[in-house]
Amino acid sequence: MSTNQDAQNFDRQMMQRCLELARRALGQTAPNPLVGCVIVRDGEIVGEGFHPRAGEPHAEVFALRDAGDRARGATVYVSLEPCNHYGRTPPCSEALIAAGVAKVVVGFVDPDARVSGGGIDRLRSAGIEVVVGVEEEDCRQVNEAFIYRSLHQRPFGILKYAMTLDGKIATTTGHSSWVTSEAARREVHLLRSACDAVIVGGNTVRQDNPHLTSHRVGSHNPLRVVMSRSLELPERARLWDLDEAATLVLTEAGSHPEVQKRLLNRGVEVVELDPLTPAKAMEYFYERQFLSVLWECGGTLGARAIADGAVQKILAFIAPKIIGGRLAPSPVGDLGLTQMDRALTLERVQWRSVGSDCVLEGYLNP
Secondary structure, three states: OOOHHHHHHHHHHHHHHHHHHHHHHOOOOOOOOOOEEEEEEOOEEEEEEEOOOOOOOOHHHHHHHHHHHHHOOOEEEEOOOOOOOOOOOOOHHHHHHHHOOOEEEEOOOOOOOOOOOHHHHHHHHOOOEEEEOOOHHHHHHHOHHHHHHHHHOOOEEEEEEEEEOOOOOOOOOOOOOOOOOHHHHHHHHHHHHOOOEEEEEHHHHHHHOOOOOOOOOOOOOOEEEEEOOOOOOOOOOHHHOOOOOOEEEEEEOOOOHHHHHHHHHOOOEEEEEOOOOHHHHHHHHHHOOOOEEEEOOOHHHHHHHHHOOOOOEEEEEEEOOOOOOOOOOOOOOOOOOOOHHHOOOEEEEEEEEEOOEEEEEEEEOO
16 A cells, blocks of 8 residues: 555455445344454455354354465454354454454444453454454444444334325325335335334234335345234234244233134234333343344334333434325324423434435434
8 A cells, every 4th residue: 555545445445345245144143243354465355254143153254264374464354343252153353363364453342241342352462453443433333233232231123104294104094005205115125124023013904914024035024023902903914924024913911812823823923021012022022132123113102112212213204295184193103292392302313315205314312
């Protein structure tokens, strides 16, 4: 490299390549993070890898296998700090040391208390140069669910909704197909493929009969979840077609055993929670090792999820349409807020266009 600036630009380029690799496993690594690794020697990539799913080797191991002997004296780029503990797999820090690499460039420090700083310290103690924080913001963004889960011991919750310009998610009759453009719907399908579960209430099943899949051949589908206290669910629904994806019904203890039996006979998983609340659901999904949960529910359940602290991020798709109707449903039901100065204000807000629609992305203040 002719200048230090050239070297920094090259480092950023290689870290972005790590993130491209990491995203190949979107929605499939829970409870592990998305990690990509690139090995460079004499300015050329000699090895690449990413972590495909929990229980399989980490990104560094795949990249080292790809590089072989060419890893000796090379620079390793990895989007997350290499682990230094024995979990389901051996520590990556030891694999890097054994391979004889000269330098490791890390995207960000692992928030997991078992790892945090330990992998970096181990590499440095072995005489390997370590640089930390290259493209850190992007690396953290890709793993925001993993970071949240590590710090709070619960999955990361996303509330997604589509509404008209006047704040309606359906007409007064409940008709809602389609609020937004095809381009926006494709983005939602991609969002689903990155999540471990997508949740709706019983009313959404009755009114919309949704698929709740990624609609993409070969792509990951989340676990489709219906939260219903009454179990007043249609006998025929797309969610009961398990050829597309698995479905789970969450209900209260003892609720309508005959309906539960019918669902179980169709292969639908049924779990009773006491109480049946969004907070309890998130506790349950943490135990199931989930990273991210997408709430695609109506306004009543959406409000409960927000009030329960089950939502950390909002994705609002806004269509340039006006439907009117005083009783037409809105995306968030009653939160008990009666004064404007008590309104929930989003942070780190971003606006962008998708097709003819606008998307607002922001985070609720914890």
